[in-house]
Amino acid sequence: MLDIIRKGVLRKGIVTSDYPQEGTPRYAARLGFPKLRTDLCKAHHVCFRSCPTNAIQEREGEIKVDLGLCIFCAQCARSCPEGAWTMSPEIELAKRSRSDLLSSSSIENKSIQELGKSLDAMIGKVFGRSLAIREVDTGSCNACEVEVNALSNAVHDIERFGMHIVASPRHADLLLVTGPVTRNMERALMQTYKATPEPKLVVAVGACACSGGIFRESYAVRGGVDRMLPVDVYIPGCPPRPEAMIYGLMLAVGKLNDKSR
Amino acid sequence: MTERRMIDILSSMPPELSEAVISRKVKGNEIWMEIPSSLLPPVASHIKNLWGAHLVTFHAVDNRALTGDFKLIVLMALSGEDDFVVLLTSVDPAFPQYPSLTPQIPCAEWYEREIMDLMGLRASGHPELKPLVLWDDWPEGIYPLRKDFDPAQIIPQEPHAYPYRRVEGSGVFEIPVGPVHAGVIEPGHFRFSVAGEPILNLEVRLGYVHRGVEKLSESTPYAKGVMLAERISGDNGFAHSLAYCQAVESLGGAQVPERALYLRTAYAELERIYNLLGDIGGIALDVAFNVAAQHAYILRERCMELNDFITGNRFLRGVNRLGGVWIDIPSDKISKILAQLVRFKLDIKEFSSLMLRSQSVLDRLETTGRIPLEVAKELELVGPVARASGLDRDVRRDHPYAAYRHLSFRVPLRREGDVNARLCVKLEELQESISLVEQALGSLPSGEITCSSFEVPEGRTAMSLVESPRGELVHWLISGKGGRPFRHKVRDASFHNWRAIEVAVQGEIVPDFPLINKSLNLSYAGNDL
Numbered sequence A: 001m002l003d004i005i006r007k008g009v010l011r012k013g014i015v016t017s018d019y020p021q022e023g024t025p026r027y028a029a030r031l032g033f034p035k036l037r038t039d040l041c042k043a044h045h046v047c048f049r050s051c052p053t054n055a056i057q058e059r060e061g062e063i064k065v066d067l068g069l070c071i072f073c074a075q076c077a078r079s080c081p082e083g084a085w086t087m088s089p090e091i092e093l094a095k096r097s098r099s100d101l102l103s104s105s106s107i108e109n110k111s112i113q114e115l116g117k118s119l120d121a122m123i124g125k126v127f128g129r130s131l132a133i134r135e136v137d138t139g140s141c142n143a144c145e146v147e148v149n150a151l152s153n154a155v156h157d158i159e160r161f162g163m164h165i166v167a168s169p170r171h172a173d174l175l176l177v178t179g180p181v182t183r184n185m186e187r188a189l190m191q192t193y194k195a196t197p198e199p200k201l202v203v204a205v206g207a208c209a210c211s212g213g214i215f216r217e218s219y220a221v222r223g224g225v226d227r228m229l230p231v232d233v234y235i236p237g238c239p240p241r242p243e244a245m246i247y248g249l250m251l252a253v254g255k256l257n258d259k260s261r
Numbered sequence B: 001m002t003e004r005r006m007i008d009i010l011s012s013m014p015p016e017l018s019e020a021v022i023s024r025k026v027k028g029n030e031i032w033m034e035i036p037s038s039l040l041p042p043v044a045s046h047i048k049n050l051w052g053a054h055l056v057t058f059h060a061v062d063n064r065a066l067t068g069d070f071k072l073i074v075l076m077a078l079s080g081e082d083d084f085v086v087l088l089t090s091v092d093p094a095f096p097q098y099p100s101l102t103p104q105i106p107c108a109e110w111y112e113r114e115i116m117d118l119m120g121l122r123a124s125g126h127p128e129l130k131p132l133v134l135w136d137d138w139p140e141g142i143y144p145l146r147k148d149f150d151p152a153q154i155i156p157q158e159p160h161a162y163p164y165r166r167v168e169g170s171g172v173f174e175i176p177v178g179p180v181h182a183g184v185i186e187p188g189h190f191r192f193s194v195a196g197e198p199i200l201n202l203e204v205r206l207g208y209v210h211r212g213v214e215k216l217s218e219s220t221p222y223a224k225g226v227m228l229a230e231r232i233s234g235d236n237g238f239a240h241s242l243a244y245c246q247a248v249e250s251l252g253g254a255q256v257p258e259r260a261l262y263l264r265t266a267y268a269e270l271e272r273i274y275n276l277l278g279d280i281g282g283i284a285l286d287v288a289f290n291v292a293a294q295h296a297y298i299l300r301e302r303c304m305e306l307n308d309f310i311t312g313n314r315f316l317r318g319v320n321r322l323g324g325v326w327i328d329i330p331s332d333k334i335s336k337i338l339a340q341l342v343r344f345k346l347d348i349k350e351f352s353s354l355m356l357r358s359q360s361v362l363d364r365l366e367t368t369g370r371i372p373l374e375v376a377k378e379l380e381l382v383g384p385v386a387r388a389s390g391l392d393r394d395v396r397r398d399h400p401y402a403a404y405r406h407l408s409f410r411v412p413l414r415r416e417g418d419v420n421a422r423l424c425v426k427l428e429e430l431q432e433s434i435s436l437v438e439q440a441l442g443s444l445p446s447g448e449i450t451c452s453s454f455e456v457p458e459g460r461t462a463m464s465l466v467e468s469p470r471g472e473l474v475h476w477l478i479s480g481k482g483g484r485p486f487r488h489k490v491r492d493a494s495f496h497n498w499r500a501i502e503v504a505v506q507g508e509i510v511p512d513f514p515l516i517n518k519s520l521n522l523s524y525a526g527n528d529l
């Protein structure tokens, strides 16, 4: 046993990431979300045609990206002859309402440090120092599940924030929903929601859950969790990185605090 | 070579079969034979039994607008050489039936249920023709893969009860599990019949993740289809997009530059490495060996960070493109990657000894969840699961693609077919994969990473097999109008391997189910499409 501890644990030292204390994570995500430099844009509209999810839209003469639809594939950046699109490394993209996901070139967000500071106090007040999370897959490709699982590994370790993933919706404060809500999962999702005690939160994780994503137009999906349930926080990404999920969860806890006040 | 094989096969057939062959041709390494549908079962089983062929995929095409009928396509891989047999048969729309292959080729069972669900062709003589991927309230007579299906229509709901197999007797009771599970995994439903602890029967009901990928692909231009393919099964996304790209490239006759082939190989193995580590960690976790599990998950995280470092995406998404790859690896990065791999190798060695030395762990793993070789053959299992039962099958060696023919690697094999054998195979594969990345990056040819853009003519057929982390998968494409597929058939590794779980748990106790399940690492999304 000593041998195991020496080999398995001690030699590794501390592996837990310092997100969010250090602000942005170690790895700048080079395939993050697309940002348009309006000064370079010559309105060729090549990006409109190359986008697989029609996430790029023109509203009141301004080109915007619907981050709820965007799968961060970089096709817009790769196809633009002017190089007007860049893939931004920012990951703190979660929003409290679907309409906030329609971004123009700049995205403003509360800083993670700000959120983090008051977090402990918030979780303590509302849930007695812990937040119980139940994950529901409504038809995702499994990439979101891989990242949700990564939240509990030693590197991302959400237990350090008092958050943990529980086995049953009956023990949960928050439902973390992934997938475009297939017709096959519709009933199970509603039953899971009903089984979750009040007060409860719903967080849509990934492009599929936010909007139906790349599967939006299929006969087999409903397209977006908010067609079925009230969603409190949307976390864009395909899949969102673990840090992006941590940010979104913190935003959700903040929201809960507002709710119960 | 293939020509010779065709003649051998034809002359080996009894005259009543060979004389009934309507037409035949050789296309590359594929032998195409058109036969009447009534002869599908005898011809397929003849080729399987005499030529050691295995079923790769079986699907239907709605060809009514072109030739006035439905087509059924059976693809079989011949053993020994890189040759395939394609059996083609016609089904009359006025009488949408064909004789079932299942009695002769048990692996066809799910294919025939899928064809019934999506195309509405009935396999007569099928032992249990019930829905596979469509939900219980789907009305009869609406088949989404038919060309006259309108995706925008409102589909009425007609509740039906799903006919589960029943085991009856005193003291037998049922445990339903899922679709929402206790762990963070994909949705599926398991119906156990147990007598006390031992499992008498398990029935798996899938389809919860059915997103209509094949239909969606028919309206998706090829370049965007790459992104769709990446999202068929998240953690095997590179393998799927690779198979899709290779199929489209062969439709258009594109020549992918050497450097791209080597890069694709390196990326494919990087995907395998993080997947294998996840599987191994899962096995450790399910025998409550937490120290080892955390160790494996840390390593897995490091691998995904390495993916991120190289490509900007933890899942290697946005890497493949038609004609090559988007992302090159410059030489200064290569040396960093190679240094990291050396560290991985040491860690994995240490980890293996940690995992395999503990007697209490071995007690849980050995003889648990056995899949005998005969069963593996009957169900045409693929990937590490097949190899742990002694079925020596690996697309990278048997039907080489990308740069595999230039690299050297072993295909680890075990005979026991239990959880321990699957763990050992995966641990060994991990080392082979690291070595493959080293070889591919160490001998990276110079040059372009993509070919110039190409057109895909209408009405061509192409397929591509890839060894995904879960095993052999195939994409089959028929090109259509407007730069889109006319038909896109996807068959994930798990579509074959799911069947194994019902066998592997028989007689085992319920608490061992999660362990057995984890050792098989089955994809729900890849299966349900």
Ligand code: SF4
Binding pocket: A034, A050, A051, A052, A053, A054, A055, A056, A065, A069, A070, A071, A072, A073, A074, A075, A076, A077
């Ligand atoms: S990154 Fe991809 S999905 Fe997002 S806006 Fe650009 S092209 Fe569309």
